[in-house]
Amino acid sequence: MKVEIWNEPNDDFLKLAEYEFLKKKKRPGTLISHFPFLSHNNNTCFNIILKGDKSIIGGMILKINKADTCTFGSVGLVVIDENHRGKNYSSLMMHKVIEIAKKIQLDYLVLWTSLHDYYRKFGFVVDEPLAYLELEEDIFTDHIYDEENSEFCSRPTYTYRLGCKRLENTTVNYIYDGSGYIFTDYTGDAEKAAKIITNKYFNLCRPRVNIDRYDPLIDILKTLQPQHTHFPTEYEMWLKINPVVVEKKVISFLNRI
Numbered sequence: 001m002k003v004e005i006w007n008e009p010n011d012d013f014l015k016l017a018e019y020e021f022l023k024k025k026k027r028p029g030t031l032i033s034h035f036p037f038l039s040h041n042n043n044t045c046f047n048i049i050l051k052g053d054k055s056i057i058g059g060m061i062l063k064i065n066k067a068d069t070c071t072f073g074s075v076g077l078v079v080i081d082e083n084h085r086g087k088n089y090s091s092l093m094m095h096k097v098i099e100i101a102k103k104i105q106l107d108y109l110v111l112w113t114s115l116h117d118y119y120r121k122f123g124f125v126v127d128e129p130l131a132y133l134e135l136e137e138d139i140f141t142d143h144i145y146d147e148e149n150s151e152f153c154s155r156p157t158y159t160y161r162l163g164c165k166r167l168e169n170t171t172v173n174y175i176y177d178g179s180g181y182i183f184t185d186y187t188g189d190a191e192k193a194a195k196i197i198t199n200k201y202f203n204l205c206r207p208r209v210n211i212d213r214y215d216p217l218i219d220i221l222k223t224l225q226p227q228h229t230h231f232p233t234e235y236e237m238w239l240k241i242n243p244v245v246v247e248k249k250v251i252s253f254l255n256r257i
Contacts, residue, residue, distance in 0.1 A: 001050065001051070001052060001089065001092065002050075002051045003048065003049070003050055003051075003092050003093055003096045004048075004049040004051060005046055005047070005048060005049070005096070005100065006046065006047035006049055007043055007045075007046060007047075008047075009038055009039060009040075009047065010047045010049055010056070010059070012055065012056040013047055013049050013056050013059035013079075014031055014032075014038065016056060016057075016058070016059065016079055016081060017031055017059065017077050017079045018030060018031040020079045020082075021077070021079070021157045022034075022157055025157075025158075027157050027158055028160060029157075031077075031157075034154065034155055034156070034157050034159075035061075035077075035154045035155075035257060036154075037063065037154065038061070043064070044063065044064045044065075045061060045062070045063050045064070046061070046062040046063075046064075046100060047059060047061065048060045048061070048062060048093045048096055048097055048100075050080070050089055050092065050093055052084070057080065057081040057083075057084045057089070058079055058080040058081060058084065058089055058090065058093065059077070059078075059079060059093070060075060060076070060077055060078040060079070060090075060093050060094075060097065061074075061075065061076050061077045061257060062074070062075055062097050062100060062101075062109075063075075063076070063257060064104075064106070065249075065251075065255075067249045070107040070108070070242075070245065070248070070249065071105075071106055071107055072106055072107050072108045072109065072110060072248065072249065073097070073100075073101050073106045073108075073109045073110070074109075074110055074111070074251070074255075074256070074257055075094075075097055075109055075110070075111040075257075076111060076112070076256070076257030077257060078090060078093070091121075094119075094122055095122075097109065098122065098239070098241075101239075101241045102241055105241075105242070106241050106242070107240075107241060107242040107245045108238050108239060108240050108241050108242065108245055108248055109124075109238065109239045109241065110236060110237070110238045110239075110248060110251065111124070111236075111237055111238075112235045112236055112237070112256050112257075113235060113237060114235065116234070116237065119237050122239065123239050123240075124237040124238060124239045125237060125238065125239075126234050126236070126237050127236060127237070127238055127248070128233060128234045128235055128236045129212060129213060129214075129236065129248075129250045129251075130210050130211060130212060130213060130233070130236070130250075130253060131209070131210070131211065131212070131213035131218050131230070132208065132209070132210050132230070132231040132232075132233045133208065133209045133210075133218070133221060133222075133228050133229065133230055133231075134206050134207075134208050134228065134229040134230075134231065135197065135198055135206060135207050135208070135209065135221060135225050135228050135229075136198070136206055136207075136225060136227070136228075137198060137199065137200045137201055137202070137203065137206070137207060138198040138199070138200065138224070138225070139195075139198070139199070139200060140199060140200040141167065141195045141196070141199050141200075143167065143168075144165050144166065144167050144195075144196055144199055145165065145166045145167075146163060146164075146165050146166075147163055147164050147165075147166065148161065148162070148163045149162045149163045149164055149173065154254065154255060154256065154257050155175055155254060156175065156177070156256075158177050158178070159175040159176060159177045159182075160176055160177060160178070161175070161176040162174070162175050162176070162254070163176070165196045165199075166196075167192050167195060167196050168188075168189075168192060169188045169189065169192075170186065170187065170188030170189045170192035170193050170196065171186060171187050171188060172185075172186040172193050172196045172197060173185050173186065173252075173254065175253075175254065179205045179208075180203045180204070180205035180206065180207060180208070181201070181203070181207045181208065182207075182208045182209070182210055182253070183196075183197050183207065183208070183209045183210070183211070184210055184211060184252055184253040184254050185211055185252045185253070185254070186211070186217065190215070190216045190217040190220055191220060193217050194217060194220045194221055194224060197209060197221065198221070198224065198225070209221060210233075210253045211252075211253070212250045236251075
């Protein structure tokens with residue numbers, strides 16, 4: 001078994017990941033349509049490829065992100081061919097990712113998973129910065145405009161549409177899945193953002209919010225709707241590579257992989 005590092009897209013790995021995350025689950029679109037950055041030929045995305053004797057049997061993505069005060073790696077699209085699971089192959093790839101992170105001097109690694117016990121073996125710890133609320137549609141507000149968003153870094157494979165809603169100087173981004181709207185971040189005024197989120201769209205499903213838990217919008221929504229449902233989601237995990245790092249950047253739900 002051999003682990004290889006590719007700086008350009010690897011078609012066999014992308015086909016395997018597309019089958020596992022989309023076709024097998026009968027989800028629409030292609031892997032590239034959900035994660036456009038995968039088609040870029042540059043040093044911001046590494047394909048960690050697991051090769052068997054005759055074919056690629058697994059892989060994962062390491063995406064490099066530069067923030068104001070740090071450089072970190074996002075890990076995602078971890079997949080092992082169903083005929084080769086249970087052999088600890090994903091551990092080989094994870095050790096390689098950590099090796100790369102140290103070599104190129106990343107400050108930390110971050111990933112999103114419910115398999116906390118597994119990733120704790122590599123030193124990852126849970127630290128979820130986003131709040132997840134389920135609300136009620138409330139009062140109809142005039143002059144809210146909807147636009148589809150065609151420029152994005154990534155969107156979850158279970159979603160059908162990505163867009164934004166505008167009210168005057170305030171814009172709220174959303175993704176739309178089989179259960180309706182998930183509002184992910186905003187620019188502008190928090191009070192107006194709350195109006196957009198709780199507007200009467202006449203959907204059968206309740207609107208959901210998944211943004212920074214310390215954003216003032218969260219407190220506004222909780223005050224407007226004390227009956228809201230708060231789900232204690234814990235998906236984000238991180239691993240310090242640079243020991244002097246004390247905090248990590250809050251990553252929008254739309255930038256997770």
